Amino acid sequence: NRDNVLAKTLNIPKGTPVIGYIGTFVDYEGLELLVEACVKLKNEGADFRLLFVGNENVSGQDQGPITEEIKRIAKEGAITEFVIMAGGTCNGKSRCRIKCECPKRDDRTWCNRYYL
Numbered sequence: 001n002r003d004n005v006l007a008k009t010l011n012i013p014k015g016t017p018v019i020g021y022i023g024t025f026v027d028y029e030g031l032e033l034l035v036e037a038c039v040k041l042k043n044e045g046a047d048f049r050l051l052f053v054g055n056e057n058v059s060g061q062d063q064g065p066i067t068e069e070i071k072r073i074a075k076e077g078a079i080t081e082f083v084i085m086a087g088g089t090c091n092g093k094s095r096c097r098i099k100c101e102c103p104k105r106d107d108r109t110w111c112n113r114y115y116l
Contacts, residue, residue: 013082018049019038019048023081031070032109035050035083038082049082049083049084053084053087067085
């Protein structure tokens with residue numbers, strides 16, 4: 001079930017699909033590729049929001065080169081209004097109330113689906 005209060009807090013319109021990443025921003029995650037894929041989705045007419053919960057510093061305070069690259073690609077791809085950078089916490093809480101479906105460790109499918 002969608003958390004409508006959280007979705008409203010994050011300015012996510014009702015019924016809009018959310019693509020998300022929750023974790024530490026590190027080079028090997030390929031987050032810039034995720035943003036580039038979302039630029040393509042937008043160019044194909046898709047409506048969505050891209051939600052990032054986390055950052056490059058486990059303290060939750062710093063903004064580094066990966067965050068800057070995400071913002072640059074979003075700006076160049078004209079999807080800044082589709083990208084939500086929630087930082088190290090979500091809605092000011094230490095834990096985010098985002099329900100997610102994650103693959104089992106032995107599953108070769110690397111697709112996570114996050115629901116708000």
